[in-house]
Structure formats: structure tokens, C-alpha cells
Amino acid sequence: xxxxxxxxxxxxxxxxxxxxxxxxxxxxxxxxxxxxxxxxxxxxxxxxxxxxxxxxxxxxxxxxxxxxxxxxxxxxxxxxxxxxxxxxxxxxxxxxxxxxxxxxxxxxxxxxxxxxxxxxxxxxxxxxxxxxxxxxxxxxxxxxxxxxxxxxxxxxxxxxxxxxxxxxxxxxxxxxxxxxxxxxxxxxx
Numbered sequence: 001x002x003x004x005x006x007x008x009x010x011x012x013x014x015x016x017x018x019x020x021x022x023x024x025x026x027x028x029x030x031x032x033x034x035x036x037x038x039x040x041x042x043x044x045x046x047x048x049x050x051x052x053x054x055x056x057x058x059x060x061x062x063x064x065x066x067x068x069x070x071x072x073x074x075x076x077x078x079x080x081x082x083x084x085x086x087x088x089x090x091x092x093x094x095x096x097x098x099x100x101x102x103x104x105x106x107x108x109x110x111x112x113x114x115x116x117x118x119x120x121x122x123x124x125x126x127x128x129x130x131x132x133x134x135x136x137x138x139x140x141x142x143x144x145x146x147x148x149x150x151x152x153x154x155x156x157x158x159x160x161x162x163x164x165x166x167x168x169x170x171x172x173x174x175x176x177x178x179x180x181x182x183x184x185x186x187x188x189x
Contacts, residue, residue, distance in 0.1 A: 008056035014184055016050050017041070017159065022185060031134045033163075037187060041130035041158050045081040055085035057179040058128060058156050062090075062097070069153055070123035073100035073115075075141040082128045082158070100125070102141040114144050121149025132157040132178060135165035142174055162189030 020043040027038040044050035062068055073083050083099040090097045100117030107113055119125065125145055129138040132155075142152050154175040160166065161182050169176040182189060 008060045009053065010057070010180065010184075012049075013053050013057060013158075013179060016044055016047070016053060017180070018185065020044050020047055020050065029133055031136065031163075033133075035161075037182075039131045039159055039161070042078070042081075044158070045078075045085070045130060051081060051085040052089065054082060054158055054179070055089040057158075058082070058086050059090055059093070059095070061156050061177050061179075062086075062126065065153075067124075068095065068097060069126045070096075071098045071100050071117070071119045071125045071150075072128050072156075073117060073119075073125065073141070073145075074102060074128045075137045076101045076103055078130050078137065079128050079141070082130065086128065100145075102144045104140075113148075115148040115150070119148075119150060122151065124151045124153050126153055127155045127174075129155060129157040130159070132160045132165035132176065133163045135168035135176075138165075139168060139172060139174075142172060159184075 021039050021041050023038045024036060027035050029035055045054060072086050073079060080101055087097055087099040098118045100115055100119045103114045127138050127141045138155050145152050152174060155169055157178040159180045160178040166176050
């Protein structure tokens with residue numbers, strides 16, 4: 001069944017994650033911890049239907065805010081396909097949200113910027129992320145965005161592993177929302 005691109009269906013997102021992104025075994029996470037499962041959301045953010053469902057879910061969260069942010073973006077390269085999908089689907093809906101990317105470190109030539117895209121100091125932004133574990137990558141994006149002069153209103157992730165990310169964001173005064181958590185898959189944190 002083909003849905004309109006603007007539809008967000010959390011059950012479809014769960015199915016897509018189960019089919020394309022959730023793996024079981026023994027894995028070492030970016031935090032250095034080991035886990036019995038791994039969420040490789042690149043298999044979903046770079047999937048045609050997955051990108052559309054994720055973008056629709058994030059846009060639904062953005063539309064529930066008191067006002068839209070000026071931009072969405074996050075740490076390259078993981079957040080890049082999420083950002084692209086959100087601004088594309090948002091643009092098709094006539095929403096004026098632009099995207100930006102945060103380099104792991106400032107560029108060594110040209111403008112020397114760490115934050116790239118059509119954003120400027122003073123704008124309100126949302127950081128997007130695929131998997132929230134400890135929050136390290138997204139927190140680095142928050143710091144870089146703030147250093148650039150952007151007002152970070154929050155973080156929206158695809159899925160929360162429920163492994164401390166929420167508390168880490170709260171400590172920085174950054175609200176975290178996710179489309180799903182690992183509990184949606186019967187996994188206890």
C-alpha cells in the first residue's frame with residue numbers, strides 16, 4: 001500500500017526498523033559499551049520509504065511546537081540524510097525550514113566553519129539524530145550550534161536506547177523527543 005508522503009505511521013516505522021535497522025548479537029557501541037542489539041538507522045534513513053516516514057514523524061513533532069524552528073540539522077554524516085528528508089518533505093508542504101550540518105571539527109580552509117548551511121546566528125534550530133544512546137554526538141552538535149550563535153530549542157531522534165541520553169540533554173537544558181524507544185521493540189534498557 002502506498003501512503004501519501006506526509007503520513008506518519010509509527011507502526012510502519014517500527015516495521016521498517018525491525019526489517020532494516022535492528023540487529024541482534026554482541027556489538028560495541030560508539031560509547032564503548034557493549035550491547036546485545038544494534039540499531040543501524042542508516043539502513044533506514046537512506047531507504048526511500050524509511051526516509052519519508054522518519055521525515056513525516058519529525059515534521060509532526062515540529063508542527064506540535066508553539067512555533068516552527070528556522071532550521072533542522074545535526075552532526076555529519078549521520079544526521080545529514082535525516083535533515084535532507086525533513087527539509088524536502090517540509091518544502092513539499094510549503095514549510096520554510098532549512099537545513100544545516102555540523103562538521104566534527106571546523107573546516108581547515110575556506111570559511112573555516114564547523115556549521116554549514118543557510119543558517120545564521122540568532123536562528124532557532126532543532127538538532128536531529130538517528131539513535132540516542134548517551135547523547136554524545138547530538139550534544140556535540142548542540143555545542144557547535146550554540147557556539148555558532150544558533151538557539152537550540154531541542155533534539156529530535158528516531159529512537160532512544162534509554163541509556164542515559166535523556167538525562168544528558170536535560171543537564172544541558174535541551175528537551176529530547178524521539179519517535180520511538182527500544183521499549184517499542186520489547187527491549188528493556
